[in-house]
Amino acid sequence: LDDLLDDWQAGYQPPFEGIRVIGSRWSPHTHRMKDLLARNQIPYQSLDPESSDEARRLLALVDTVTPPLPLVLFPDGTPLAAPSIAQLAERLGLHTRAEKPFYDLVIAGAGPAGLAAAVYGASEGLGTVLIEREAPGGQAGTSSRIENYLGFPQGLSGAELARRAVTQAGRFGVEVLRQEVVGVRRADPYRIVTLADGAEIACHALIVATGVSYRTLDEIPGMARLNGCGVYYGAALSEAANYRGQDVYIVGGANSAGQAAMYFASYARRVTLLARSPLSKGMSRYLIDQLAAIPTIRVWEGASVREVHGGDNLTAISLCRPDGEPYDPGRVEASGLFLFIGATPRTGWVGELIE
Ligand SMILES: Cc1cc2nc3c(=O)[nH]c(=O)nc-3n(C[C@H](O)[C@H](O)[C@H](O)COP(=O)(O)OP(=O)(O)OC[C@H]3O[C@@H](n4cnc5c(N)ncnc54)[C@H](O)[C@@H]3O)c2cc1C
Structure with missing residues (x-):
């Protein structure tokens, strides 16, 4: 039976x-x-x-x-x-409207920094609202495995870290709002935060924890047109399953690119990491060793993207050396190109308030 x-x-x-x-x-x-x-x-x-x-x-x-x-x-x-x-x-029933017009503390951005600030603020008794435009966890939430977070010797996924942090914040009474913060102005002694739907929230203190925007390679021919159509910035978790049995290319030489390569290796037929410089310059040793141990991952150091090709979606990538000299191979067929090339602070909405 x-x-x-x-x-x-x-x-x-x-x-x-x-x-x-x-x-x-x-x-x-x-x-x-x-x-x-x-x-x-x-x-x-x-x-x-x-x-x-x-x-x-x-x-x-x-x-x-x-x-x-x-x-x-x-x-x-x-x-x-x-x-x-x-x-x-x-x-989806995600909380999009603040319960109160005033909070002691408003935190914009629910990545690890915002979540930690929320837990500490609320645990000191401050009325705290945490405002996140996408999903709690921020960049860390997209990581398949974080191995250097204190207190988790076996490592944990970014999603699990975010889930635990949100639970912890909730236990201290933090309100988590799904909204985008679009502006802030002073009305001393208050700060008035404006949300994307036009709502305003007043507070004594605002913590800006909005992280970073991914650097893009829009100047490379084809890249902007195929963004979202085979070319992605930091989207390993949501796209990996679509690349089962296919060839995936990852651009970047730091830990996020290395982790993405490890994650894609469970789905893709072959994963190629394109790094301008030797990995030892930007990636942790443990990750370099892990990549080397997986036969379906290959690392091409000294390779840059020169052009991406395709009609409705990516079909091929042309490569060169970082100084523009030819790289061998010059062109490869590919259906997925994932970029993990660093970021700049996402603080445009703060305007002139920060000196
Ligand atoms: C794939 C990947 C793997 C990584 N792995 C590791 C690792 O193993 N170990 C490690 O130490 N680090 C790792 N990092 C780096 C780590 O995730 C970041 O250093 C960390 O997330 C930064 O935290 P943060 O809270 O400052 O910003 P972020 O994580 O960038 O969070 C900012 C948050 O603010 C939100 N936001 C932005 N603008 C607004 C707005 N206007 N209104 C409302 N919300 C807004 C964003 O949606 C985001 O959720 C990894 C990063 C990536 C991408």
């Missing part, structure tokens, strides 16, 4: 009953929807109408003739056509 049950279990695929995201695999908008769901640990199924009968069947059931894509279909059958991040967050 046990054998029969095992056989049945191995072959049985229960019908999926969660959220479905129907849209082209190559659409940047679809990618943003999937990213929000993945980073908030909300299970979903991704269906591409080009390749999935189920996607076409579901689209035919929706009341509009041709709903704009991506279409997010909820378990109760209600659709949300081409929503913005804020609309999807609201529909």
Whole structure:
């Protein structure tokens, strides 16, 4: 009987009953929807109408003739056509409106810095609201494995770190708001923070913990056009499963690129890390050793991207040396290029307030 049950279990695929995201695999908008769901640990199924009968069947059931894509279909059958991040967050029941007009402490950004500030502020009795535009965890939340965080000797995923930190903040009464902070002004002794929906929150103190924006390589021919269509900035977690059995290229020579390579290796047929300089200049030793131990990962030091090619989506990458001299090979076929090339502070919204 046990054998029969095992056989049945191995072959049985229960019908999926969660959220479905129907849209082209190559659409940047679809990618943003999937990213929000993945980073908030909300299970979903991704269906591409080009390749999935189920996607076409579901689209035919929706009341509009041709709903704009991506279409997010909820378990109760209600659709949300081409929503913005804020609309999807609201529909998911994520908290988007502040409960009070005034807080002792407002923290913009719920990466590790914002989360830690929230825990310490609230544990000292400050009325604290933590405002995050995407998902708690920030950059760290997108990491597949963090091995150098104090107190976790076996390492832990960024998502798990974020989940634990949010729970801890919640226990101290921190309110977590899903909104974008777009501005701040002084009205001494207060600071007035403006949110993307126009709402304002007053506070005694504002902590800016909005992290960084990824540096882009838009000056490289093809890069801006194919962004979100095979070219991605720091999107290992949400895209990895789409690259099962394919060739993936990663640009970057620091830890985030190394971790992404490790993560993609569980899905892709081959992962190639393109680094301008020797890895020893920017990557931790433990990670260099881990990369070297995986046969499907290769590291090409001294390689830069010269151009990316493709119609609707990435199909090939031209390479060169960092000084523009030819690299061998000069051109490789690729369906995924993931860039982890550093970042600059994301503080434009603060304006002149910081001296
Ligand atoms: C893939 C990857 C792996 C990494 N692995 C490691 C590792 O193993 N060990 C390690 O030490 N470091 C690692 N890092 C680096 C580490 O994650 C960062 O140093 C850390 O996340 C920085 O924290 P932060 O809170 O300052 O900023 P961030 O993590 O960047 O968080 C900022 C947050 O602010 C939000 N935000 C931005 N603007 C606004 C706005 N206007 N309104 C509201 N919210 C806003 C963002 O959405 C984000 O959630 C990794 C980074 C990446 C990308």
